[in-house]
Amino acid sequence: MGLQQHDDVVLLLGAPGAGKGTQARFLASTLGVPHVASGDLLREHRQRGTKLGRAAQSYMDRGDLVPDSLVVDMLCDRLDRPDARRGALLDGFPRTLPQAQSLEDRLARRGGQVRVAIYVEVPMDVLVERLAGRWLCKRCQASYHEVFNPARRADRCDSCGGELYQRSDDKREVVANRVAVYLRDTLPVVERYERQGILRRVDGDQPIEAVRAALLRAVAEPEVVAA
Numbered sequence: 001m002g003l004q005q006h007d008d009v010v011l012l013l014g015a016p017g018a019g020k021g022t023q024a025r026f027l028a029s030t031l032g033v034p035h036v037a038s039g040d041l042l043r044e045h046r047q048r049g050t051k052l053g054r055a056a057q058s059y060m061d062r063g064d065l066v067p068d069s070l071v072v073d074m075l076c077d078r079l080d081r082p083d084a085r086r087g088a089l090l091d092g093f094p095r096t097l098p099q100a101q102s103l104e105d106r107l108a109r110r111g112g113q114v115r116v117a118i119y120v121e122v123p124m125d126v127l128v129e130r131l132a133g134r135w136l137c138k139r140c141q142a143s144y145h146e147v148f149n150p151a152r153r154a155d156r157c158d159s160c161g162g163e164l165y166q167r168s169d170d171k172r173e174v175v176a177n178r179v180a181v182y183l184r185d186t187l188p189v190v191e192r193y194e195r196q197g198i199l200r201r202v203d204g205d206q207p208i209e210a211v212r213a214a215l216l217r218a219v220a221e222p223e224v225v226a227a
């Protein structure tokens with residue numbers, strides 16, 4: 001199983017909390033292509049101090065967003081490496097319609113395309129439940145979850161008795177807002193690929209093995225598999 005042509009990419013779309021990270025690595029190895037996460041790529045370029053990394057850093061130093069075109073430059077640079085000769089699985093990009101357009105234009109100029117877009121779908125309330133409700137111990141940093149791994153006493157660490165606190169990122173209203181922003185920006189991207197007939201929806205609200213099986217079915221369709 002694998003991608004046939006250079007620069008034919010598979011996109012993995014899914015909100016924060018959809019469990020995309022683990023599934024992306026699994027799917028990439030199944031397809032025999034690299035897993036390319038835009039966030040990792042950006043970090044790597046900045047650490048290595050490449051021309052693209054320095055350009056990105058200058059925007060970040062000014063408190064600006066890294067422009068889409070620069071992220072697309074990094075993705076194309078990644079696609080030029082030998083391990084991506086059969087394409088790549090892109091994770092975390094595009095998140096918006098302009099990003100999708102920018103990526104598609106650039107791929108088209110290289111003779112490539114988005115082959116298939118997989119959307120890992122999880123209901124909003126489940127996403128919030130998964131992401132919110134984490135509490136940390138002030139003393140030993142042990143981690144608890146209100147639902148999945150609660151402390152025996154609501155405000156104290158089981159192992160050291162330290163006080164538990166919640167990072168602002170883990171507060172329910174902050175999480176709900178982060179998910180809402182993702183859905184607002186990214187659902188138009190999902191609809192775009194649906195109209196193009198290359199969208200595969202995968203139910204992410206089921207056990208991990210079932211999600212894997214659904215992902216395999218999504219990429220096993222004829223247009224994705226090499227002849």
Ligand SMILES: [Zn+2]
Pocket residue numbers: 137138139140141142157158159160161162
């Ligand atoms: Zn503790």
